[in-house]
Amino acid sequence: MIPKIRQLRPVYALLFLAFAFSCKDNFEVPIQDEAWVPIYRSVENSKEIATLEPRAPITGGKIYAYGKYLFQLEPNLGIHVYELVDKRPMPRRFIQVYGAQEIAIRNGALYTNNDKDIVSLALTESGAAQLAGRVENVFSVSEATVPPETGYFECVDPEKGIVVGWELKENVRAKCKF
Amino acid sequence: MHNLRNLIKPFVSAFAVAMIMAACGKDGDSGAPTGDGTGTGGSLARFTIYGEYLYTVDRQVLKTFSLSDPELPELLGSTNIGMDIETIYPYNGNLFIGSMEAMYIYSLADPANPLREAMATHTRACDPVVANGNHAYVTVRSGTDCGGPLNALLVFDVSNLKQPVQLSQLPLTNPHGLGITGNTLYVCDGAAGLKVFDVTDPKSPASLTHREGYTFKDCIPHGDILVCMVEQGLVIYDITNPNNPVFVTEIN
Numbered sequence: 001m002i003p004k005i006r007q008l009r010p011v012y013a014l015l016f017l018a019f020a021f022s023c024k025d026n027f028e029v030p031i032q033d034e035a036w037v038p039i040y041r042s043v044e045n046s047k048e049i050a051t052l053e054p055r056a057p058i059t060g061g062k063i064y065a066y067g068k069y070l071f072q073l074e075p076n077l078g079i080h081v082y083e084l085v086d087k088r089p090m091p092r093r094f095i096q097v098y099g100a101q102e103i104a105i106r107n108g109a110l111y112t113n114n115d116k117d118i119v120s121l122a123l124t125e126s127g128a129a130q131l132a133g134r135v136e137n138v139f140s141v142s143e144a145t146v147p148p149e150t151g152y153f154e155c156v157d158p159e160k161g162i163v164v165g166w167e168l169k170e171n172v173r174a175k176c177k178f
Numbered sequence: 179m180h181n182l183r184n185l186i187k188p189f190v191s192a193f194a195v196a197m198i199m200a201a202c203g204k205d206g207d208s209g210a211p212t213g214d215g216t217g218t219g220g221s222l223a224r225f226t227i228y229g230e231y232l233y234t235v236d237r238q239v240l241k242t243f244s245l246s247d248p249e250l251p252e253l254l255g256s257t258n259i260g261m262d263i264e265t266i267y268p269y270n271g272n273l274f275i276g277s278m279e280a281m282y283i284y285s286l287a288d289p290a291n292p293l294r295e296a297m298a299t300h301t302r303a304c305d306p307v308v309a310n311g312n313h314a315y316v317t318v319r320s321g322t323d324c325g326g327p328l329n330a331l332l333v334f335d336v337s338n339l340k341q342p343v344q345l346s347q348l349p350l351t352n353p354h355g356l357g358i359t360g361n362t363l364y365v366c367d368g369a370a371g372l373k374v375f376d377v378t379d380p381k382s383p384a385s386l387t388h389r390e391g392y393t394f395k396d397c398i399p400h401g402d403i404l405v406c407m408v409e410q411g412l413v414i415y416d417i418t419n420p421n422n423p424v425f426v427t428e429i430n
Contacts, residue, residue, distance in 0.1 A: 059410065106215070113225075132248075133250035135243075
């Protein structure tokens with residue numbers, strides 16, 4: 001019933017908060033045989049925008065069409081850039097934008113969210129992107145991050161930064177579950 | 179009133195949209211993502227650009243940014259809308275905003291100050307919106323993350339913006355985003371497939387065909403292709419005949 005990988009939903013925020021509180025209130029977090037553990041990246045180390053080589057998508061995020069270019073979010077990690085050649089998307093770039101969840105483009109300027117900031121990126125002919133401007137702290141990201149599969153997971157602590165991935169570990173203390 | 183007038187001219191607007199889309203296509207053909215024009219987002223988007231403005235929704239708030247300096251969006255204002263805002267879709271001088279409990283319509287007669295025209299409440303569920311002519315199409319989805327009992331496609335007559343009237347309701351399995359081109363509506367029904375409807379008669383959308391094999395989340399008709407967001411990547415269909423999507427390729 002529950003897809004392995006899903007879009008983050010606002011109601012998760014509530015669930016997450018509930019879990020977060022229950023976690024903090026709980027002195028004895030039980031040890032699970034197997035649980036997902038978030039991989040964090042500190043907020044201060046999340047501002048660097050970079051154009052990288054194309055990579056395979058992990059989670060199919062939101063899509064955007066602009067002329068003969070297609071874009072697909074890799075939630076919280078960045079944006080895949082494809083060029084349409086004879087109706088087929090050819091992988092061209094991966095734009096690293098931590099926390100990215102949204103995209104819109106006008107006149108060659110790409111707008112996305114870098115965590116809570118909205119950034120404008122100048123697109124070049126090759127599909128590369130360069131940071132052009134940043135408006136700080138104007139977007140509420142869906143922070144209710146959940147792991148790629150259902151099960152127990154170590155509760156997310158926003159103080160530690162942005163969740164950029166998950167790893168499955170054995171014998172870890174974990175109370176949150178989805 | 180200005181917008182109402184616009185809505186009464188669906189053919190004019192459809193033509194305009196077609197022209198805009200054609201123009202976008204030309205940008206692409208000319209080479210690069212550096213050309214003029216605005217792109218097309220999916221029905222799950224929470225960012226959208228209309229004219230010289232960027233609109234964002236996050237949970238409860240609609241924010242308006244001016245793009246008069248394209249490099250540095252300027253926050254002009256924030257409007258509290260309601261709980262759990264999920265999607266924003268621009269059409270014909272209006273913003274259609276989907277939340278977990280309602281579809282909202284905001285007029286962009288003054289694009290710097292979106293004004294609420296209507297709210298059509300429905301049972302609690304997730305709900306992306308698209309619009310075409312005088313009609314808005316909404317999917318509502320139940321499930322652990324949405325909480326409602328209903329999985330369906332709802333069609334609203336929005337010719338009177340202030341009073342959307344529900345015309346029809348079609349049961350679905352696990353619908354997410356949707357896309358529309360002409361009279362063809364594509365509904366992403368999760369793992370139940372991509373459902374294709376003829377909405378020539380919006381009172382009774384006719385099921386034409388469906389495609390399976392992926393967990394469909396959203397689709398954008400883009401010229402003669404349909405770009406679909408699926409659970410682990412992208413799938414492209416040829417929609418030279420919009421009523422019969424032909425698989426082209428996948429990326430996952």
